[in-house]
Amino acid sequence: MSETVEPVETSIDAVRGEIDEIINPDMGLVDPVVEAEKWKALARKHEAAAKVNAEAAIRLKELEDLEKTEVERLAEKAALLEAELTSERVANLRTRIAAESGLPANLASRLTGSDEEAMRADAKALLEAIAAERKPASFDAGPRGSAPAPSTDDWLRNKLLTR
Numbered sequence: 117m118s119e120t121v122e123p124v125e126t127s128i129d130a131v132r133g134e135i136d137e138i139i140n141p142d143m144g145l146v147d148p149v150v151e152a153e154k155w156k157a158l159a160r161k162h163e164a165a166a167k168v169n170a171e172a173a174i175r176l177k178e179l180e181d182l183e184k185t186e187v188e189r190l191a192e193k194a195a196l197l198e199a200e201l202t203s204e205r206v207a208n209l210r211t212r213i214a215a216e217s218g219l220p221a222n223l224a225s226r227l228t229g230s231d232e233e234a235m236r237a238d239a240k241a242l243l244e245a246i247a248a249e250r251k252p253a254s255f256d257a258g259p260r261g262s263a264p265a266p267s268t269d270d271w272l273r274n275k276l277l278t279r
Contacts, residue, residue: 128149132147132149207225209232209235210224210225210227210235211224213227213232213235213236213239214227214239217236217239217240217243218243219239219242219243223242226242227239227242
């Protein structure tokens with residue numbers, strides 16, 4: 117029951133011939149080999165276009181990244197300048213409040229507060245603290261403490277003088 121199958125040597129032309137016999141051109145059927153070649157050619161054409169488009173997309177992405185980097189750099193610079201402006205305004209406000217309050221200029225940087233009112237209150241408190249420190253000591257406030265303990269030298273001196 118075993119049948120021997122012999123290999124058949126066929127060429128493309130032979131296959132085309134067989135297909136041509138099967139396909140009747142009058143019925144509107146298309147040659148599959150021609151159709152396959154047409155679609156292969158279209159695929160190659162579209163692959164080439166896709167490659168060109170991919171390269172253009174990569175270049176566009178690079179340009180967008182460069183632009184984005186420039187925008188980010190400018191945004192950082194704007195943020196730094198804004199912070200510097202805010203810092204200068206606060207320093208100017210401290211100096212002005214110190215001058216108006218009569219606070220020495222070298223103490224203006226010690227003023228704290230988030231707004232002008234808070235800084236004015238801090239300047240007033242600082243002036244009161246300075247004024248309290250500048251008051252002369254009152255001598256009628258009671259004893260100032262005990263006399264210092266005599267040193268060994270004082271003891272020896274007293275012994276020699278009392279002889």
